[in-house]
Amino acid sequence: MIHPIDRHRAIERFEAIPHLALGHYPTPLEKLPRFKAALGCSQRLYIKREDLAGAGLGGNKVRKLEYIFSEVLRDGADTVITCGGLRSNHCRVTAMLAAKLGLTCVLVMNEPAHPYAATPASYAINEWVGARIVRVADRRERAPTMERIAGELRAAGQKPAIIPLGASTPVGALGQVSAMQELAGQLGELRFDFDAVFFSTSSGGTQAGLLAGKALFLDPETQLYGVSADDPSLSIQETVGGILREIGERLRLPFDERIQVDDRQVGGGYGVETEAGREALQLLAHSEGILLDPVYTAKAMAGMMAAIRSGALAAEARVLFWHTGGQMALFYT
Ligand SMILES: Cc1ncc(COP(=O)(O)O)c(C=O)c1O
Structure with missing residues (x-):
């Protein structure tokens, strides 16, 4: 249990951290009555529309980059270099926000396991907003290539x-x-807490x-369930644990949260569609137009549906799907 005074001080430290305002907030919190009916479940279902945060259907990337770009500008950098697959949301949102902030953007992008039949829109947008794209054959080449490009740019007098x-x-x-x-502010108005939150x-x-x-803002009983898009649970749990520890050091609050990752929806791996994923996509589109x-x-939605269907969630539970875009x-x- 976190002592309320320690929590209060950690919140003050968090609120003092500088960040830019690059998204459109608050993102809507909505009920999913027709999706609930289509699933035939008794739980009360909601969705947090983080997909609407802004910058090219930026989703979860916009808020992350508000903090990162704040440091980039503070340090006087003129160029950002980042990486991902050809359809990467992170690359696209970084390139769009770099354009907005007047920064040069270099993207190191690895080829997909199976070539796309047409050019992904996400990739084309990177070109439209003026990013320089460096393609590499394998994801293992991304980090060393970013370092090499950074060295070349530094030698040329850039930051x-x-x-x-x-x-x-x-x-x-x-x-x-x-x-x-x-x-937490939205729930304060509605006067309830969620029992479970599902996200990718x-x-x-x-x-x-x-x-x-x-840990800072919600009911301690709320359970968070990450549904893996690619890697095994253990490896994601380790990464999440490391990042959480460092956030705790920054806010001087040791977090003791359960890191729950479900890797049963990964199927053939990153970017490979699954039958359960297709069903989830169609059901939400048909029932709610989302x-x-x-x-x-x-x-992630397939993971939430599987949890509901398996009886793992209480009949009256309030369940939130966190839409990351x-x-x-x-x-x-
Ligand atoms: C749409 C979308 N959802 C979820 C994720 C997963 O977020 P994270 O990489 O922070 O675990 C990503 C990015 O990887 C993403 O682009």
């Missing part, structure tokens, strides 16, 4: 800053702490930030 994969650093994760603070997890920043935010993406959020993956040019 580059590397943003690690997914902006999943302790600083980036603070964006999700702010999202939880926003949710991969590079760990989102889950670490949400857990820290939950789109998921096949890479992250459809698998990514729908640009549905579009090609």
Whole structure:
């Protein structure tokens, strides 16, 4: 149990951390009555529309980058370098926000396991907003290539800053702490708490930030469930644990949160669609007119549906789906 005074001081430290305002807030918190009926469940279902945070259907990346870009500008960098797959949401949102802030952006992007039949819209947008794209054959080449490019730019007199994969650093994760603070304000008005929150997890920043935010702002009984888009539970749990520890050091509050990761929806791996994911995408689209993406959020929703159908959640539970965005993956040019 966290002592209320320690929590209060940690919140003050969190609120003093500088960040930019780059998104559109508060993101809506909505009921899903028709989805509930379509599922035929008794639980009360809600959705937090973080997909609407701004910057090109930026989703969870916008809040992370509000904290990261604040440090980039503070340090006087003129160029950001980051990495991801060809359809990466993180790369696209970084490139769009870099354009908005007048910074040069270099993207190191690895080829997909199976080539796309057409150009992903997300990739084309990077070109439209003026990012320089360096393609590498394998994801293992991303980090050394970013270092090499940073060295070349420094030698040419520029000031580059590397943003690690997914902006999943302790600083980036603070964006999700702010999202939880926003949710707590919405729940204060509605006068209830959630029993369970489901979301997509991969590079760990989102889950670490949400857990820290939950410890600071939500009912301690609320359970957070990350549904893996790619990696095994153990490896994501380790990454999340590391980021959470560092956030705790910054806020001087040791977090003791359960890191729950479900890797049963991964199927064939990163970006490979699954039948359960397709069902989740279609059911939410048909019943509520809300789109998921096949890479992250459809698998996360499939995990939530599986938990509901298996009877793992109490009949009256209030369950929140945290929509992290990514729908640009549905579009090609
Ligand atoms: C749409 C979407 N949802 C979820 C995630 C997972 O977030 P994280 O990498 O912080 O675990 C990502 C990024 O990887 C994403 O682009």
